[in-house]
Amino acid sequence: MKLYDYAAAPNPRRVRIFLAEKNIEIETVQIDLRKFEQKSEAFLKISPLGEVPLLQLDDGTCISQVHAICRYIEEAYPENPLLGRTPLEKALVESSNHQLNMNGIAAVTEGFRNSSPVFEGRAIAGPNAYEQIPALAERGLLRIDHLFRDLDAHFANSQFIIGDYFSVADITAFTTMDFARWVKKTIPEDCVNLQRWYDQVNARPSAKA
Numbered sequence: 001m002k003l004y005d006y007a008a009a010p011n012p013r014r015v016r017i018f019l020a021e022k023n024i025e026i027e028t029v030q031i032d033l034r035k036f037e038q039k040s041e042a043f044l045k046i047s048p049l050g051e052v053p054l055l056q057l058d059d060g061t062c063i064s065q066v067h068a069i070c071r072y073i074e075e076a077y078p079e080n081p082l083l084g085r086t087p088l089e090k091a092l093v094e095s096s097n098h099q100l101n102m103n104g105i106a107a108v109t110e111g112f113r114n115s116s117p118v119f120e121g122r123a124i125a126g127p128n129a130y131e132q133i134p135a136l137a138e139r140g141l142l143r144i145d146h147l148f149r150d151l152d153a154h155f156a157n158s159q160f161i162i163g164d165y166f167s168v169a170d171i172t173a174f175t176t177m178d179f180a181r182w183v184k185k186t187i188p189e190d191c192v193n194l195q196r197w198y199d200q201v202n203a204r205p206s207a208k209a
């Protein structure tokens with residue numbers, strides 16, 4: 001297996017942390033997004049969306065999208081499950097992970113890609129050109145503020161997103177916290193529960209992935 005990756009980007013990092021939690025080491029190929037390597041003919045051949053992460057299997061099959069890649073890895077390497085251990089836990093993890101993707105990763109993406117000059121004319125990743133909408137950037141920032149508060153309330157009574165079970169949903173939330181710095185949003189001082197959870201996840205060796 002090979003992971004097409006870009007070290008600085010949040011979505012590939014989610015997969016790298018997932019792999020690290022499972023103690024799986026695989027070859028990575030860096031696709032430099034600053035140099036638009038994702039738009040090269042060679043990369044578009046295997047990744048028509050021009051996005052990372054992309055997992056390429058030994059037979060050449062390519063899997064795009066963080067969730068799908070994590071799903072494949074979980075099924076192929078079931079040890080240290082991160083997508084849930086029981087039918088109920090699997091459903092709860094998926095529910096929380098979806099919410100965190102929409103209200104976390106997508107909210108920061110909305111804030112960042114609609115404001116940074118680097119993303120003029122390409123406010124949404126993928127093959128189609130979209131102009132930035134400044135109001136969406138503003139809304140993205142507001143959504144991050146709400147996320148901080150919602151997560152702080154959640155962690156008042158819970159060690160991780162799903163009780164005392166560390167799951168992919170924690171990886172999504174954790175990556176969101178670091179990604180939020182890109183739009184100058186950091187965990188507010190009074191969100192002590194959220195900060196405690198962050199420090200705990202940040203202390204895991206996988207956080208360095």
Ligand SMILES: N[C@@H](CCC(=O)N[C@@H](CS)C(=O)NCC(=O)O)C(=O)O
Nearest residue numbers: 009010011050051052053065066125
């Ligand atoms: N929905 C995709 C999101 C992937 C994505 O947005 N990747 C970004 C890097 S974090 C990317 O490849 N951007 C390429 C571009 O902006 O042209 C997933 O789950 O994998």
